[in-house]
Amino acid sequence: MDPVLSSEVLDQLRQPRPYPAVSLVMPTHRREPGDAQDPVRLRNLVVEAEKALQSDPAVTRERRLDVLDQLNQAVKEADLVHAEDGLVIYAAPGEHHVWKVARPVPERVVVADTFLTRNLVAAHAAEQPYWALAVAADRVSLWSGETERAAEAASDGFPLVRSLEDPDAERKERIGDLPSTWQDEATRQFLRDAHQRLRAVLDADPRPLYVIGSPAALSLLEELGPLAPGTVTIQHGGLAAGPAAAVHEAVAPSLTARQAAAASTVVAELDAARSGKQFAGGIDEVWQAVKEGRVRLLAVEDDYRTVVREEGGHLEPAGADDPSARDDMVDEIVEQALETGTDVQFVPHDTLAGQQRIAAALRY
Secondary structure (H helix, E strand, O other), X not given: OOOOOOHHHHHHHOOOOOOOEEEEEEEOOOOOOHHHHHHHHHHHHHHHHHHHHXXXXXXXXXXXXXXXXXXXXXXXHOOOOOXXXXXXXXXXXXXXXXXXXXXXXXXEEEEEOOOOOHHHHHHHHHOOOEEEEEEOOOEEEEEEEOOOXXXXXXXXXXXXXXXXXXXXXXXXXXXXXXXXXXXXXXXHHHHHHHHHHXXXXXXXXXXXXXXXXXXXXXHHHHHOOOOOOOOEEEEOOOOOOOOHHHHHHHHHHHHHHHHHHHHHHHHHHHXXXXXXXXXXXXXXXXXXXXXXXXXXXXXXXXXXXXXXXXXOOEEEEOOOOOOOOEOOHHHHHHHHHHHOXXXXXXXXXXXXXXXXXXXXXXXX
């Protein structure tokens, strides 16, 4: 599987590729009995992709074999035993990528000169990713988390590790010059280094930040300067080495509180937009506004999916068997909104019951 998804990674995935770039998207099941069908469905989609490449005169034999080899490697890496709600596979000459997503996706095979990223982009936005920094005197680790899990982000200079052994400790103790760990200048420099590296991470990929550590560790880190607006500190030692589940468990109460506060803020902003006649509600109105780049804030219920077709420049409800149906229009709207700098917020089910489950505050 590919590493933790980030805004930078998404930008790279959306770049044009040498033709053909294959996108394979399919829903998966987390548990029995539905998970038994996932391997069969995946094999069928691979066969569909192979047929599409074989019948395309623009694809040379060399390119076809290269992409099929990449696709087969990706299938071997796909972990269907620990599946989530969707699987996204990309294969192009010389590269492949595999992602699990905690959001339903349609079944689709697309051959183009770019990857089909809208389902991955929407899933990433819905996951509401966060950073967690776990601090100890001898180790500072960075964790990338979202609604259901966290994983260590072993990059950008993290984790920082050092030895606490002082070769001159015995002499310092004899003369009474052995400072406590959290008063030692070496510790301050160690955390100063972590502080600088974290700021670089936040500049490249801004997210809510949770800092976990003992009271002494948190106090010293705070002395080094602010990290990011809204940073939440959590007094819990012993997590600098994980495990990931314990890091996420420590963050979970604060994460839930932040999400509830964010949902309330979104509802208030939408109410104000409605009063100021800068509001769009329902998928057709929102889609029109997103296409025109007029959306400042987009709010979507996190479980909202719908099947529509485009008719006369508007979106109308459609059946799943309609050949012109578009079953991931919500994801497409989310991706287009993000491209124009829109603040996209996913909110709990029924938060937008009176706005047809998707709504927007407009710039004008």
